[in-house]
Amino acid sequence: MVEVEFDESTGLLYCRFHDRMDSIQSTQASAAFNDKLASLGHSLEGAQPTAVTTASPSPVSQIIFDLEQVDYVSSAFMRLCLLAAKQVRQGKFRIVNTKPQVMKVFKVASLEKLFVVS
């Protein structure tokens, strides 16, 4: 349901999602996303608090969600997007290649202040 690639030189985490991102798919994708971040040494913002560690800067500085293969997004997927937006600085999270009806969902949800959708 998602492929995640990390480019060390640019700090870009590129996530390609597939198919129908209903509740179940989105939950699984969220888990995969969180795992990848953890494996890169990134401590999640806005998730459950973990044991206190010495803060080390995360290697992830940009995140892109590529939705070219996605024809439906559920509420759970929206939550994943909101979570992803919190992991990087303003403007460094983007959603790209949306299908028109999926772009409409982001437009209606009025989330432009949080991230850019194209």
Add this chain to the structure above:
Amino acid sequence: MSIERNETAPTEIGKTVDRIVGEAREAAAVFTQYSQQEVDRIVQAAAKAGAARRIELARMAVEETGMGVFEDKVLKNLIATEYVYNDIRNLKTCKLINDNPETGIMEFAEPLGVILGIIPVTNPTSTVLFKSLISLKTCNAIIFSIHHGAMRSGIEAAKTMYEAALAAGAPDYVIRWVEEPSREVTAALMRHPNISLILATGGMGLVHASYSSGTPAIGVGPGNVPVYIESSADIPTAVNDILVSKTFDNGVACASEQSVITDRAIRDTVIERFKSQGAYFLTPEETAKVEAVAVDPRRHSMSAKVVGQSPSRIAELAGISIPQGTKVLIAPMNGVGEKYPLSCEKLCPILGFYEVAGMDEGVKVCTELMYFGGLGHTAAIASQNPEAIRKFGETINAGRIIVNSPSTHGGIGGLYNRIHPSLTLGCGAGGKNITTDNVTVSHLLNIKRLTRRMVDMRWFRVPSQIYFEPGSLDEFFTHELKDLGKKRGIIVCSGSSVKSGTTARLESYMRDAGMTTTVFSDVHSDPTIDTVERGAEVMRKFEPDLVIALGGGSPLDAAKVMWLLYEYPDLNFEDLRLRFLDIRKRVALFPKLGRKAQLMAIPTTSGTGSEVTSFSVVTDSRTGTKYPIGSYELTPSIAIIDPTLTLTVPANVTADTGMDVLAHAIESYVSVVASDYTDPLALRAIQLVFEYLPQAYNDGTNQLAREKMHNASTIAGMAFTNAFLGLNHCLAHTLGATFHIAHGRANALVMIPVIRYNSTLPKKFTSYPKYRFPHAKERYAEIADVLKLKASTPEQGVESLIQAIAELKAKLDIPPSIREMGVKQEEFEANLRHMAETAFDDQTVGTNPCYPLVDDIVALFREAYGNGDKAV
């Protein structure tokens, strides 16, 4: 996602409101992706869940609010689920909802987004159930703001619906509610930019706040429902309906009766029946005591402490004693207004009671009551008299006018009638609401209309009988006339037809066929309204069943309008001459002709084509203005095209009328409404003119030339009566009228500048669905091609055509310019602006390939005037 309209820093309330609205917004966004099937599954699940919990929720509501009747609230919950669901279950509310090939319109549903549903204390659970269903059905998210007096039961109902919807696949957060309501929270919600609509079911303060918030709102109004028991009413049913309605939920429904009005003639029976069914009539002293508790004296409206209370409770509060089991307290009154406190709305089992002399007084009292705090809401009438019912409906201003049914149940809808079941009843302008509807699904959708380009059906209409050939006149009148079965014939013509002996000839034929005949020969050129009215008068006296129009354009045109006025003496001339954009959608309709007489047209010039057209031009002699009158009703039934009648036409008239034919044909070919049906006629007429007009001009006795020109005239007429004309004729009309130039000659004088103008790219486009893009230049080139002129490019075709026309004019001794006609420049310039404006206003401008600007017309006239160096 901060609240854009609040300038202060986000407060706790602000944050709460933002969170709730954000959640609902997200749900609404996800909901846009759902199919009708998915939505309907959700709606059904929610309706079932709500109906299943109706008893529990009703009990909670009564206990929490302390008002109403438990069993009745159960019924309300059932109406709000079962009846509402049944009303909306099959409606299409998602994406494509209607596709009508006949109108070319596809309708799509677009949800609104997030709805703020205000929930009143009087119907908390039922309103939540109702608004949840209509909101889910329309793919909207809804946030409930519940009256603080009904919070727990309202939220419980909301939870029920939400959980069922979620389980059936609805997006998370599709139903939200405020846990700790307050005025500030409600106000913040109302103003929030991400709320699309407020459904404001509640008191007037709240409705007003909704309207002032800046968010679109559908509000309700107060009711002061009168029920008029008219003398023909079935009294037992009427009384029962009122009691059923008024006791329902202890009278909290805004659609319940507040006052009973009854005809004096049946008053005693009504009172007896009420008493026998458990109503108690208050004495004046008792009325005063009840007033004291039921009505707030400062606000002149009902007191909260009696709302939804039982009669016994009210009696207790008022300190009066009433029989056990009393269902309703009735207070007889003889006035409406502040001096009669119980004439206001009382949402409890108290009714006002009035007696009236009859229908008129009854309606007046009902009107007074409606105006005393209930305008636009609901009114009821019990009657068996359809006329009384209709009159009541016509006069009373109420969104719901309930006949012979309980007004509570009737107003809510669905049970006793076929209006939409709803718990939000609009009161229209009377209640300062946007609608009088029972609010339902249709109010929560935006309909998007996709409209395809549509071309209207067109026609080809010409006389059904056209006879031609030299000698056809004699032949028809000898052999065919008697088969028409006519008895009385009138010939309309000018003096010349009498002088030539033609009328005598026709009259002789007519008498042989057993007809009585007469002649009206007082038609001169440019027939006037006056002439036409005189002719019509003669016809009314003579009562012909056959009208024969004989002559040039003038008698033909005059006869058409005389015929019209003969058959319809009451017609208003002003209406007939109104301009129209589309002859079929015109404002003033023409009546059907032919009830009294048929019209036969015999042209003696070649010609105006009037024998086959639907037009007539009549002049107002007082102002000199020409009025074209157009209607297919005016088309003659029979036309006889006999060229022998044209042999004696003088050369200059031959030339002028021949150029008129050319103008008709060319204009109908480049007209935006030219069609496959008119094109061949136009082209053929043009060919005939170029070949035969010079011959007919040079030698009037040339029979073949006369025949061809006569046919060309009729054929061109058949073309332009269906494809219409254009700028050439607009200019010719006003030029001819101003400088007394014959119509055909005036057409000739402007012909070439008009062709040049039409061939250029239009500055202003003519809009007509069938005309896809400007192509007049190509059309002129096609004409050149048919005439076998050089037309290897469209531009060359246009020039070749212009050259050919210039040569034709020269052969006919028609001056090449207006100047050379002898019109003085100063006089021309003095009239120029007026002529241009008149031309612009001409009926025929609409089908010209370019829509001309007045300045363009001025330039055209100047070009036609000529400056000596340009060849026109």
